Amino acid sequence: MRSRLRGMYRLASVSRIRQSVFQGLNKLKQLKLNSNRITNVSRALLCDLVGLGRLFLMQNEISTLESGMFRDLVQLELLRLDENKLSHIVAGTFAGLSNLKEMSLSDNEIHTVDDDAFSDLVKLEYLYFFGNNSTEIDKEISDLPLNVTSYYRKSSYHRKYLSVYILV
Numbered sequence: 217m218r219s220r221l222r223g224m225y226r227l228a229s230v231s232r233i234r235q236s237v238f239q240g241l242n243k244l245k246q247l248k249l250n251s252n253r254i255t256n257v258s259r260a261l262l263c264d265l266v267g268l269g270r271l272f273l274m275q276n277e278i279s280t281l282e283s284g285m286f287r288d289l290v291q292l293e294l295l296r297l298d299e300n301k302l303s304h305i306v307a308g309t310f311a312g313l314s315n316l317k318e319m320s321l322s323d324n325e326i327h328t329v330d331d332d333a334f335s336d337l338v339k340l341e342y343l344y345f346f347g348n349n350s351t352e353i354d355k356e357i358s359d360l361p362l363n364v365t366s367y368y369r370k371s372s373y374h375r376k377y378l379s380v381y382i383l384v
Contacts, residue, residue: 230249230252230253230254231252231253231254231255231277232254232255232256233249233254233257233261235258235260235261237261238261238262238264238265239264240264241264241265242264242265242266242267243267244265244267244268245267245268245269245270246268246269246270246271246272247265247268247270247271247272248272249272249273249276250272250273250274250275250276250296251274251275251276252275252276253276253277254273254276254277254278255276255277255278255279256278256280257273257278257281257285258282258285259282259284259285259286259287259288262285262286262288262289263288264288265288265289266288266289266290266291267291268289268291268292269291269292269293269294270292270293270294271289271292271294271295271296272296273295273296273297273300274296274297274298274299274300274320275298275299275300276299276300277300277301278297278300278301278302279300279301279302279303280302280304281297281302281305281306281309282309283306283307283308283309283311284308284309284311284312285309286309286310286311286312286313287311287312288312289312289313290312290313290314290315291315292313292315292316293315293316293317293318294316294317294318294319295313295316295318295319295320296319296320297319297320297321297324298320298321298322298323298324298344299322299323299324300324301324301325302321302324302325302326303324303325303326303327303328303349304326304327304328304329304330305321305326305328305329305330305333306330306333307330307331307332307333307335308332308333309333310333310334310336310337311336312336313336313337314336314337314338314339315339316337316339316340317339317340317341317342318340318341318342318343319337319340319342319343319344320343320344320345321343321344321345321348322344322345322346322347322348323346323347323348324347324348325348325349326345326348326349327348327349331359332359333359334359334360335359337360337361337364338361339361340360340361340364341363341364341365342364342365342366343360343364343365343366345366
């Protein structure tokens with residue numbers, strides 16, 4: 217059974233996850249924890265997932281992200297945190313995610329992003345941020361790479377995302 221878990225792992229309708237549940241799953245490539253009632257995710261929960269490439273935490277009740285919680289996920293390329301209850305992104309939250317290419321923080325309640333909150337995201341190409349309390353992130357203040365395409369609102373007509381600005 218453990219060999220089947222190397223590719224994907226999916227839980228449903230959970231609110232709390234034991235910290236040892238992912239222990240030894242260092243070859244897991246994708247983890248989907250969408251549509252649950254999860255309120256907290258810690259670094260201790262994620263620390264063994266060093267081979268993880270895609271992490272989906274959408275549609276939960278996560279209100280805070282601890283600084284450095286993703287530090288061990290050095291292979292992560294996609295992070296989806298849409299539709300949670302995040303309000304503040306603190307500096308160091310995404311520390312260690314130097315391979316992250318795409319991240320979505322859409323449809324949260326984010327009104328504050330600390331300086332240097334995105335400073336480790338050197339390979340980030342796409343940031344989805346629509347549906348939050350702020351309209352835009354200042355790339356210079358937040359240390360986003362200048363090549364990041366940031367999306368702040370949805371187009372209902374084309375069903376695609378409109379870019380507020382693109383810097384190349």
